[in-house]
Amino acid sequence: MVRESLPPPTEGDTEATSTADLAQDTTGLDLWGAATRILCDYLWDASPSQSQSQSPLEVHVAGLRVLEIGCGLGACGIVASLKGASAVRLTDGEAVAVSAAARNVAINGIRPELASCGILRWCRDQDCDAEEGNLTAPPRELYDVVMGSDLAFATCMVEPLIDTAMRHLAPGGVFLLSHEVRKSVSLVRTGSGETQVVVDPTDTVLDYLLDYCAKKGLHTSTVRQSNTPPALLLYITRQ
Numbered sequence: 001m002v003r004e005s006l007p008p009p010t011e012g013d014t015e016a017t018s019t020a021d022l023a024q025d026t027t028g029l030d031l032w033g034a035a036t037r038i039l040c041d042y043l044w045d046a047s048p049s050q051s052q053s054q055s056p057l058e059v060h061v062a063g064l065r066v067l068e069i070g071c072g073l074g075a076c077g078i079v080a081s082l083k084g085a086s087a088v089r090l091t092d093g094e095a096v097a098v099s100a101a102a103r104n105v106a107i108n109g110i111r112p113e114l115a116s117c118g119i120l121r122w123c124r125d126q127d128c129d130a131e132e133g134n135l136t137a138p139p140r141e142l143y144d145v146v147m148g149s150d151l152a153f154a155t156c157m158v159e160p161l162i163d164t165a166m167r168h169l170a171p172g173g174v175f176l177l178s179h180e181v182r183k184s185v186s187l188v189r190t191g192s193g194e195t196q197v198v199v200d201p202t203d204t205v206l207d208y209l210l211d212y213c214a215k216k217g218l219h220t221s222t223v224r225q226s227n228t229p230p231a232l233l234l235y236i237t238r239q
Helices: 033-045 075-082 095-107 125-132 155-167 204-215
Strands: 065-068 087-092 115-119 143-149 169-180 185-189 195-199 218-227 230-238
Touching (some): 033 075, 033 143, 075 087, 075 115, 075 143, 087 095
Parallel strands (some): 065 087, 065 143, 087 115, 143 169
Antiparallel strands (some): 169 230, 185 195
């Protein structure tokens, strides 16, 4: 069982939400159940005893270096560490989420040399190239497994998400990305003046993500699915 805690409130915190609050991404402080569960279950189910009959699309993380991006509370990274990963790096773009993940790593009794936490902000390839051209920039680390849980909420997030993940993926590695399927709902005014609810037939963000992976020459496979609520786990590799 993975133990988790939310960060303690800071002085002056209230339940009210202001415009300034909305300008900051606080989704990392929520546990997104369906997508998180499908990735954690996938990691937990892998066993060394299955190695002889293991599917090519199964990943046993024992002995591997693992990077979690957009880690939030850190549930998936903690599971990877408990399953024997040689080193897990849990990252998020928000310091408050990184602090929460570090607290949860400690709560679960994982030694600092086995799991560490830090900030990693996503960027598209052209922006990453410019940053890495800076002589003061730290060298980029590569990992056998990069993973993330429910990270694509809008199409504008897809390109920096995929580009960042693949830049940190070692040759022959795999990017595991779980995603809760969502269909956009909008209100449309008809010719008669009535308001009608229109639901997109597909998850447009997921469609964009799959198209972008194809344009990048990446191979994507769906290795797990759940129905309530609908979620899937993508296995993404270089072709």
